Amino acid sequence: MSRDKMLLRMELRSDPEMLCAVRGALSHLAERLGFPDEDGRAIVLAVDEAMTNIIRHSYGGQTERVIQAEIRSVTLDEDGLQGDALEIVLEDEGPAVDREKLCGRALEDVRPGGLGLHFIRKSMDKVEFRRRNDRNQLRLVKMLRKKEVQKGS
Amino acid sequence: MQIAERHLDKITIFDISGDIDLATSPQLRKAVLRELKELRMPRVVLNLKAVRYIDSSGVASLVEGLKASRDVGSRFVLFGLNTTVREVLQLSKLVRIFEIYESEEQAVAT
Numbered sequence: 105m106s107r108d109k110m111l112l113r114m115e116l117r118s119d120p121e122m123l124c125a126v127r128g129a130l131s132h133l134a135e136r137l138g139f140p141d142e143d144g145r146a147i148v149l150a151v152d153e154a155m156t157n158i159i160r161h162s163y164g165g166q167t168e169r170v171i172q173a174e175i176r177s178v179t180l181d182e183d184g185l186q187g188d189a190l191e192i193v194l195e196d197e198g199p200a201v202d203r204e205k206l207c208g209r210a211l212e213d214v215r216p217g218g219l220g221l222h223f224i225r226k227s228m229d230k231v232e233f234r235r236r237n238d239r240n241q242l243r244l245v246k247m248l249r250k251k252e253v254q255k256g257s
Numbered sequence: 258m259q260i261a262e263r264h265l266d267k268i269t270i271f272d273i274s275g276d277i278d279l280a281t282s283p284q285l286r287k288a289v290l291r292e293l294k295e296l297r298m299p300r301v302v303l304n305l306k307a308v309r310y311i312d313s314s315g316v317a318s319l320v321e322g323l324k325a326s327r328d329v330g331s332r333f334v335l336f337g338l339n340t341t342v343r344e345v346l347q348l349s350k351l352v353r354i355f356e357i358y359e360s361e362e363q364a365v366a367t
Contacts, residue, residue, distance in 0.1 A: 123280060145341060149312065156278070159279065223313055223345070227348075
C-alpha cells in the first residue's frame with residue numbers, strides 16, 4: 105500500500121438498513137488490499153459494530169442523521185505499530201460520548217447487549233475515541249498482515 | 258435475513274439465512290421468543306447454516322432466546338455454525354453457554 109492514501113469516503117444515513125452496504129464495501133476492499141480472510145471479517149465486524157453504536161447510542165435510533173466514514177491506506181509508525189495498515193475514521197454529530205460507558209462489561213455476565221465495544225477492541229489493532237469540532241470521531245486501525253502463501257500453490 | 262419455520266413433532270426449527278444485524282435481529286428475537294414464551298415449545302432449534310453474518314445484536318438475540326428457554330424449561334439449540342458465526346460467538350466467549358451441534362440430526366435427537 106502507498107503512504108496515506110484516501111480509498112473511500114462515504115456519507116451514510118444512520119439507518120440500520122445501510123449496514124449491509126458498508127459491510128459489502130469493506131469486505132471487498134479488505135480483500136483487494138490483501139488482508140487475510142480472517143482479518144477482513146474482523147474489519148467488517150468492527151465497523152458494523154461501531155456504526156451500530158452510533159445509530160443506537162449517539163443518535164438514539166434516529167434514522168435520518170449522518171455518519172461519515174473515511175477509509176485510508178496508511179503507513180504507521182506510532183505506539184508500537186509499524187507498517188502498512190487500513191485506517192477507518194467514523195464521525196457522527198451526536199452528543200459527546202460518555203467515556204465512562206466506553207469500558208464495556210465483564211463477559212462473564214451472560215446477558216444480551218454490551219458486546220459491541222468488546223468486538224471492536226478485539227477485532228482492531230488500535231481504537232481511539234476523540235471529540236473534535238462538536239463531533240464524535242472514532243479511529244480504527246488494522247495492520248496489514250499479508251496472506252500466507254501455501255507451499256505448492 | 259429470512260426465516261423459515263418448520264415443525265417436527267414438538268420441535269420448532271427455524272431455517273435462517275442472510276445477515277443477522279441491527280436491522281434484522283428484532284425479527285429473529287420476536288420469532289424465537291414467540292415460540293418459547295407464548296407457544297411454550299419444548300425445543301426451539303436454529304439452523305444457522307445459511308447465515309452469512311452475525312453481529313452483537315444478533316448474539317444478543319440468541320442470548321435472549323437462551324434465557325427465555327431456561328425460564329420456561331425448554332431447550333434452545335443451535336446447529337450448522339459456519340466460520341463467520343462461530344468466530345463471532347467465540348469472540349463473545351458465549352459459545353460455551355449454548356447447546357450447539359454440527360447437524361440437524363444431532364440437534365433434534367433426544
